[in-house]
Amino acid sequence: MVTLIAEPIDVTSALNYLQSEQAGAIDLFLGVVRDNTQERPVDRLEYEAYDRMAVSEMQKIADQARQQWPILRYAIIHRKGTLQIGEMAVLIGVATAHRADAFDACRYIIDTIKKTVPIWKKEVFTNGEEWVNAHP
Amino acid sequence: MVTLIAEPIDVTSALNYLQSEQAGAIDLFLGVVRDNTQERPVDRLEYEAYDRMAVSEMQKIADQARQQWPILRYAIIHRKGTLQIGEMAVLIGVATAHRADAFDACRYIIDTIKKTVPIWKKEVFTNGEEWVNAHP
Amino acid sequence: MDSSISVLLFGITRDLTGQSAVSVSLHKNASVADLLAQLHQQFPALMNIRSLLIAVNGEYAETNQVLSPTDEIALIPPVSGG
Amino acid sequence: MDSSISVLLFGITRDLTGQSAVSVSLHKNASVADLLAQLHQQFPALMNIRSLLIAVNGEYAETNQVLSPTDEIALIPPVSGG
Numbered sequence: 050m051v052t053l054i055a056e057p058i059d060v061t062s063a064l065n066y067l068q069s070e071q072a073g074a075i076d077l078f079l080g081v082v083r084d085n086t087q088e089r090p091v092d093r094l095e096y097e098a099y100d101r102m103a104v105s106e107m108q109k110i111a112d113q114a115r116q117q118w119p120i121l122r123y124a125i126i127h128r129k130g131t132l133q134i135g136e137m138a139v140l141i142g143v144a145t146a147h148r149a150d151a152f153d154a155c156r157y158i159i160d161t162i163k164k165t166v167p168i169w170k171k172e173v174f175t176n177g178e179e180w181v182n183a184h185p
Numbered sequence: 186m187v188t189l190i191a192e193p194i195d196v197t198s199a200l201n202y203l204q205s206e207q208a209g210a211i212d213l214f215l216g217v218v219r220d221n222t223q224e225r226p227v228d229r230l231e232y233e234a235y236d237r238m239a240v241s242e243m244q245k246i247a248d249q250a251r252q253q254w255p256i257l258r259y260a261i262i263h264r265k266g267t268l269q270i271g272e273m274a275v276l277i278g279v280a281t282a283h284r285a286d287a288f289d290a291c292r293y294i295i296d297t298i299k300k301t302v303p304i305w306k307k308e309v310f311t312n313g314e315e316w317v318n319a320h321p
Numbered sequence: 322m323d324s325s326i327s328v329l330l331f332g333i334t335r336d337l338t339g340q341s342a343v344s345v346s347l348h349k350n351a352s353v354a355d356l357l358a359q360l361h362q363q364f365p366a367l368m369n370i371r372s373l374l375i376a377v378n379g380e381y382a383e384t385n386q387v388l389s390p391t392d393e394i395a396l397i398p399p400v401s402g403g
Numbered sequence: 404m405d406s407s408i409s410v411l412l413f414g415i416t417r418d419l420t421g422q423s424a425v426s427v428s429l430h431k432n433a434s435v436a437d438l439l440a441q442l443h444q445q446f447p448a449l450m451n452i453r454s455l456l457i458a459v460n461g462e463y464a465e466t467n468q469v470l471s472p473t474d475e476i477a478l479i480p481p482v483s484g485g
Contacts, residue, residue: 064196064215070270073219076212076291079200080403083209083282096402099331099395102379103402127402134206139403146219148295155212156288159403167376167395168402169332180333181401185371216485232484235413235477238461239484263484275485295485303458303477304484305414316415317483321453 051107051125053098053168058137063124067144072121074148076155080139082132092173096129096138099167103127106166110158118154120145125158127168138170187243187261189234189304194273199260203280208257210284212291216275218268228309232265232274235303239263242302246294254290256281261294263304274306323348326388328360329395334373337366347388353377354384360396371399405430408470410442411477416455419448429470435459436466442478453481 050066060079067075082094107125114120124142132138141158145151170181186202196215203211218230243261250256260278268274277294281287306317323346335341345359353375361367374397375382381397388394405428417423427441435457443449456479457464463479470476 060200061197068217068271070220072217075215075217077215078284078288079211079213080284081204081208081211081280084206097332097335098402099329099376099379099397102376102395105379135204144217148214148216152214152288152292159284163400163403165381165400166402167331167397167400169398170401171332180336180398182399183333183370183401185369233414233417234484235411235458235461235479238458238477241461299482299485301463301482302484303413303479303482305480306483307414316418316480318481319415319452319483321451 050123051104051111053100053103053107053127053129055128055130058126058128058140060137060140063126063140063142066124067122067142069121069144071146072144073146074151075142075144076148076151078139078141078155078159079137080159082134082136082138084134089174091134092175093134094132094138095171095173096127096132097169097171098127098129100129102167107162110161110165113161114143114154114158117157118143118145118150120150120154123154123158125162127162127166129168186259187240187247189236189239189243189263189265191264191266194262194264194276196273196276199262199276199278202260203258203278205257205280207282208280209282210287211278211280212284212287214275214277214291214295215273216295218270218272218274220270226311227270228311229270230268230274231307231309232263232268233305233307234263234265238303243298246297246301249297250279250290250294253293254279254281254286256286256290259290259294261298263298263302265304324390326356326390326392326394328356329393331395332398333370334367334396334398338364350387352384353382353386353388356388356394357384373398406472408438408472408474408476410438411475413477413480415452415480416449416478420446432469434466435464435468435470438470438476439466455480
């Protein structure tokens with residue numbers, strides 16, 4: 050399951066979706082908005098996406114992960130729009146029979162999302178704003 | 186937070202506990218009762234613990250993890266008693282500023298729990314029962 | 322014969338140009354590299370961005386890919402999701 | 404002078420002996436190794452278990468640790484939590 054949503058991420062629904070009778074391990078990674086980046090206080094984050102491509106790139110990553118690990122269920126949920134401190138920006142959930150696969154696949158998915166999925170994050174500070182990672 | 190409980194694990198409470206304004210990443214590992222072990226159908230699992238020592242060994246592991254990674258919050262919750270298929274036996278949650286630490290610490294904690302904490306699991310099959318890992 | 326091609330902009334490139342899509346004039350059989358060169362000429366501020374990729378119809382494109390006026394084309398600055 | 408020491412049992416060792424604690428007679432200044440030898444003699448079925456450790460007052464003990472009658476002693480078969 051891959052989604053890009055404007056509403057808050059519902060962890061309980063995601064967890065219910067991930068459970069199956071064969072699953073012995075579920076690894077759930079949550080990316081949360083922190084209150085500072087290199088010591089500079091962050092007020093909020095604004096996420097923008099090239100929607101159709103963001104979804105298709107996340108699906109590609111999920112498909113690559115399924116080729117590498119015996120994944121029973123997965124959930125990839127990314128927020129867009131304005132997020133306050135403490136809100137979840139992304140949830141990656143992977144259910145497998147054994148735990149090493151769940152950890153490895155979950156980590157692969159979030160690491161790869163950060164490299165290839167066309168989603169952009171602007172940090173809004175109390176004294177300015179900046180698109181993350183845009184400048185050399 | 187380290188607990189050994191007879192009641193079902195409440196993921197939402199654990200997640201609320203893990204959140205903090207400095208946390209950018211939360212890794213949550215859930216160990217779930219599967220319906221089979223080496224193809225043999227499992228009806229239920231019975232977890233038994235040497236309570237005082239199980240809690241102190243889990244606390245030691247948490248302390249070791251905190252020495253190795255910059256952990257903001259952690260939750261280690263282990264069930265005891267009878268568990269049905271699909272029920273959570275263990276929840277490990279680690280909140281950190283950056284994701285690599287959350288993954289590494291979470292994995293260290295669950296891997297070490299499985300080696301040192303005096304908790305025993307009996308698999309009850311439709312045709313017999315067996316203490317996991319007891320025989321050569 | 323030149324043709325005009327529309328390019329979707331996101332994130333910092335949208336902020337720099339003040340537009341969510343720009344029109345670029347390209348010769349027939351222009352490639353992704355030609356488009357990038359033209360964009361840099363039209364918007365010199367793009368030079369300050371760490372990397373720029375082009376997506377064609379929702380897929381990352383190689384620099385030698387030839388563009389068609391019916392393609393959906395997007396300029397992709399460094400991503401920062403997650 | 405022998406003294407009697409109580410040993411807590413869990414998991415497979417509790418099932419094998421049918422008891423959640425057993426009493427073992429040990430000489431004064433007996434060690435963890437002595438206790439294990441005595442337990443094996445008293446309950447030969449323990450030989451079939453992959454490994455057995457002793458915890459003293461809630462901590463894993465080395466085989467040369469000397470036991471006291473006031474210690475809380477537990478026999479720890481291979482753990483399988485998580």
